[in-house]
Amino acid sequence: MLTSTQIALQQIGAFCAIGFAALGSTYGCGVAAASAIGAWKKCYLQGKMAPFQLSILAGVAMSQTIYGLILMLIINGKTSDPTCWPTCLAIGLFAGILLGISSVFQGRAAAGACDAFAETGQGFVNYLIALGVIETIAIFVMAFAILLLGSVGVAPEVVVGG
Numbered sequence: 001m002l003t004s005t006q007i008a009l010q011q012i013g014a015f016c017a018i019g020f021a022a023l024g025s026t027y028g029c030g031v032a033a034a035s036a037i038g039a040w041k042k043c044y045l046q047g048k049m050a051p052f053q054l055s056i057l058a059g060v061a062m063s064q065t066i067y068g069l070i071l072m073l074i075i076n077g078k079t080s081d082p083t084c085w086p087t088c089l090a091i092g093l094f095a096g097i098l099l100g101i102s103s104v105f106q107g108r109a110a111a112g113a114c115d116a117f118a119e120t121g122q123g124f125v126n127y128l129i130a131l132g133v134i135e136t137i138a139i140f141v142m143a144f145a146i147l148l149l150g151s152v153g154v155a156p157e158v159v160v161g162g
Contacts, residue, residue: 003082007079010082010088011079012084015070016089017096018072019068021064024104025062025063028103028106029103031107032057032061032110032111035112036057040054051118053124055108057117058123060135061083061107065122067142071092074146091148099142102138
C-alpha cells in the first residue's frame with residue numbers, strides 16, 4: 001500500500017475522533033438547548049425569573065468535542081509511522097463514536113435537568129453531578145484511547161539470546 005494512502009487512512013481515523021464526537025455534541029447540545037428554551041418560555045408565561053443556569057446545562061454535552069480534538073491531534077501526530085494506520089483508524093473511529101454517544105445521552109439528561117430546574121428552582125448541583133457521571137465515561141474513553149495510542153508505533157523489546 002502506498003505511504004500516502006496509509007497516511008490518509010490514519011488521518012481519516014483522526015478526523016473520525018473529532019467528527020463523531022462533534023456530531024454527538026451537536027445533538028446533545030441541541031436537545032438540551034431546546035429544553036432550556038421551552039423551560040424559559042414556561043417561566044416567562046408564569047411570570048417567574050428565567051434561570052441562567054439553564055445555559056450551563058444546555059452546553060454540558062459539548063466537552064466531548066474537546067476530547068475528540070485531543071485524540072485527533074494525537075492520532076495525527078503518529079503520521080511519522082504510516083504503518084500504524086489500522087490501529088489509528090480503529091481507535092479514532094470507535095473512540096469518536098463512543099464520545100458521540102456519550103454526548104447524546106448527556107444532552108438528553110441535561111434536557112430533563114433543564115425542565116426540572118426551571119420548574120422547581122432546586123437541585124442544580126445534583127443535576128450537574130448526574131451529568132458528570134455521563135461525562136466520566138467520555139473521559140475514560142479518551143484516557144484509554146490515549147493509552148492505546150501511546151503504544152502505537154513503539155517497537156516491542158526484542159530479547160536476544162535466552
